Amino acid sequence: MSGGTWQSRFDERIMRSIGMPLRKLERGDGARVWDDEGNEYLDFLAGIAVNALGHAHPVFVEAVTAQASKIAHVSNYFATEPAIELAERVTRLAGTTDGGRAWFGNSGAEANEAALKLARLNNSGGARTRVLALVDAFHGRTTGALALTGKPHMRQPFEPLIGGIEHIPATLEALEASIDDSVAALFVEPIQGEAGVVELPDGFLEKARELTTRHGALLIVDEIQTGAGRTGAWFAFQHAGITPDAITIAKGIGGGFPIGGLVTFGATSDLYQKGQHGSTFGGNPLATAVANAVLGEIERAGLVERAAVNGVALRERIEAIGSPLVTGVRGRGLLLGVALAEPVAVQVMHAALDAGLIVNAANDSTIRLAPPLIIGDAELDEFADRFGRALETVLAETSVASLS
Numbered sequence: 165m166s167g168g169t170w171q172s173r174f175d176e177r178i179m180r181s182i183g184m185p186l187r188k189l190e191r192g193d194g195a196r197v198w199d200d201e202g203n204e205y206l207d208f209l210a211g212i213a214v215n216a217l218g219h220a221h222p223v224f225v226e227a228v229t230a231q232a233s234k235i236a237h238v239s240n241y242f243a244t245e246p247a248i249e250l251a252e253r254v255t256r257l258a259g260t261t262d263g264g265r266a267w268f269g270n271s272g273a274e275a276n277e278a279a280l281k282l283a284r285l286n287n288s289g290g291a292r293t294r295v296l297a298l299v300d301a302f303h304g305r306t307t308g309a310l311a312l313t314g315k316p317h318m319r320q321p322f323e324p325l326i327g328g329i330e331h332i333p334a335t336l337e338a339l340e341a342s343i344d345d346s347v348a349a350l351f352v353e354p355i356q357g358e359a360g361v362v363e364l365p366d367g368f369l370e371k372a373r374e375l376t377t378r379h380g381a382l383l384i385v386d387e388i389q390t391g392a393g394r395t396g397a398w399f400a401f402q403h404a405g406i407t408p409d410a411i412t413i414a415k416g417i418g419g420g421f422p423i424g425g426l427v428t429f430g431a432t433s434d435l436y437q438k439g440q441h442g443s444t445f446g447g448n449p450l451a452t453a454v455a456n457a458v459l460g461e462i463e464r465a466g467l468v469e470r471a472a473v474n475g476v477a478l479r480e481r482i483e484a485i486g487s488p489l490v491t492g493v494r495g496r497g498l499l500l501g502v503a504l505a506e507p508v509a510v511q512v513m514h515a516a517l518d519a520g521l522i523v524n525a526a527n528d529s530t531i532r533l534a535p536p537l538i539i540g541d542a543e544l545d546e547f548a549d550r551f552g553r554a555l556e557t558v559l560a561e562t563s564v565a566s567l568s
């Protein structure tokens with residue numbers, strides 16, 4: 165350990181691919197975290213929709229400890245009970261027990277890489293050359309996932325990326341105009357989290373399902389941010405009553421332990437053949453045991469239903485603050501985007517930190533909220549108080565002529 169502040173040490177030795185962090189955190193408990201100076205924060209970001217059970221939940225701690233003491237890693241040459249059990253669990257929760265299968269990796273990007281290779285396997289003898297994704301979509305930072313990501317500024321420095329991927333607007337007309345027999349797959353986030361918690365137009369998933377089925381293309385739903393109960397259903401596609409061909413999962417599934425995966429439905433489960441995909445760490449007994457425990461606790465404690473109820477309550481608290489800075493609330497369950505009247509999201513995020521609250525500036529004029537699924541009335545009250553103070557601070561500092 166060298167001298168200097170953590171900021172100077174970070175600046176000196178951490179790769180410059182990420183910016184300077186906001187605080188240095190030391191520990192957490194439930195929906196709270198503490199920094200290295202002992203300041204307490206209410207965590208309404210939860211590691212970006214990852215810490216579903218909050219921090220240091222006894223079920224999480226017990227699962228990590230028990231499995232690490234037993235066996236942590238074995239390679240893909242050996243089966244373990246936690247991996248088989250997790251595949252059974254996620255196929256059941258996704259409603260794909262009829263022919264459903266699961267593959268496990270270590271992150272969201274890796275899950276989408278597996279899904280992109282799956283799309284390539286749906287090639288009808290080479291006739292399907294196109295993969296569709298949506299404008300503003302976020303699917304991850306590895307090269308394949310980045311090629312699927314609909315944000316040109318993220319892609320541009322790394323081009324040329326893999327070919328054949330087109331980004332279409334999230335409209336029913338664009339679906340009609342783009343989907344034909346040359347499409348291998350359509351990738352969709354049910355709510356675009358990174359874009360600022362932007363919902364799809366009404367009927368979009370239904371239309372996407374109808375057209376992809378008609379033309380033999382796969383409908384692949386990226387549930388990495390929306391899954392694990394966050395939107396008030398196990399997976400957000402379930403609100404639309406459709407059945408996709410595959411979903412990708414990560415983030416909340418492990419509650420803080422790195423794990424991601426691909427879940428397939430019906431005949432799509434037969435596309436991958438022996439030897440076509442793998443990952444050294446993927447599906448290891450430690451990660452899968454923790455995911456089983458986290459998902460099991462979400463189920464046991466009724467946290468999916470609670471996310472729906474508390475999502476409505478959280479929205480009401482935000483509206484009750486009555487700040488002229490807030491123009492609306494988007495999203496579903498415990499994945500909400502607070503739309504601001506001015507591009508002051510970064511200022512609001514900083515003011516919130518000073519008030520003891522962690523929120524995220526998803527873009528210039530949207531605050532993203534993704535609290536742990538375990539929050540209750542006490543946390544909602546505290547959130548309203550701290551967020552209200554942050555909005556007031558920024559309002560006082562901003563010359564918002566348009567708001568008076």
Ligand SMILES: *Cc1c(COP(=O)(O)O)cnc(C)c1O
Nearest residue numbers: 271272273302303304386388389
């Ligand atoms: C976070 C995220 C990813 C990427 O996941 P990583 O684990 O960071 O690779 C992909 N898709 C969506 C919708 C996400 O929110």
